[in-house]
Amino acid sequence: MQCPKCHAQMHTYNRNGVQIEQCSNCRGIFLDYGELEALTRLESQWSQPGPPPPAAPQGYPQAAPVAPAWGAPQGGGHYGGHHGGHHRQKGFGRMLFSS
């Protein structure tokens, strides 16, 4: 399929059994109905096993800010919350404060 934003080709990835489409150009991500909820559920199971998943807001389609093609796979994706937050804890105090 084509990216609704920049019209480049989108590629399908499988993340923990959830199909997501990512644009090869702008790195934006397209989720089908229910896939955001599925990802949120998987993420909450991963970070804190046990509690029920919070009700996810209706986010459809999701468009993260543009990131370069050489960026980290999680850099431009909205599912970067988990990974980005993780790196942020380690990287913030050091990387973001030095030359």
Added chain:
Amino acid sequence: MTAHLLLTELAVRAGAKAHETTSACPCGAATLADRPDATVVRHAATVAKAHAPDTDPAGLAPRLALAARIPGILLPPLAPAPAALHGRLVTFWPYGTPVDPDDPDLAPWEAAGTLLARLHRTPAPAGLPEMRGPAKAAHAVARLHAAGPHPAVAPVLSAWRALPAWARAEAPQPDTTTVCHGDLHLGQLVRHPAPDGPWRLIDVDDLGVGVAAWDLARPAAWYACGLLPPEEWTRFLAAYRAEDGPAVPGGGDPWSALDVPARALTVQTAARSVVKAVARGRQLDEVEQCLVDACARMGSVPPQLTAGRAK
């Protein structure tokens, strides 16, 4: 002269400067930084900075003069000219409260974007040297060359070689009229007067004319490498655009302007990380590996060669 002697004398100078303006002085002194490129001490409300041993006096003077001229953007120095101390140039500054490295939620992304946009729109004074960002990146890469064997050296050097000559400090920058900070990161913002005055940019060592997108490129690189959440990158970029910053187009995809500088700063940070890891005989940590991985991915996507033409 030993480093210890410099530190001691710098503290004495900062104390003397502080007592020029205030008689009621709690005299609490602290070393804020003691690195090869700068030694910074605080005495009450006064900060003294000994610049790097190789600092060019002819370059520092116009940089200092510009900081004195735009106090709403750059923290103004206490004295208009550097002092000499054991062969080092020393400048004096008012103390400002820095960003708290332990509280990411308080990082002043809007102020950073706004101040950079205002700096970039400031007419360049005659005689202001070139912004030193690319030269600093080249220096980091030169040290990587000398670091010895490491699996990360090849992808980092390969990403470096793909950059245009100006970004490697091997040719003049394509913009010679825009004032740039040259080394923007979160340690370069302070609130003055402390503790809750407005934010100001500090550190004029790399200030100069050049490609303004360089100043946005470190946050851009952090975002691209997954170290900065999308929301914070968006806050920074939106504030810059709201203030009519000239480095990126006013809307749409900013990466045509950001791609080359963000690659260069990713390479620079990766190079410094690898040099440190080799020197200490340790593995790259997860964050450092993210930067090296980004350099490796750059090989499959050629740089967008439009930086400096966004205006």
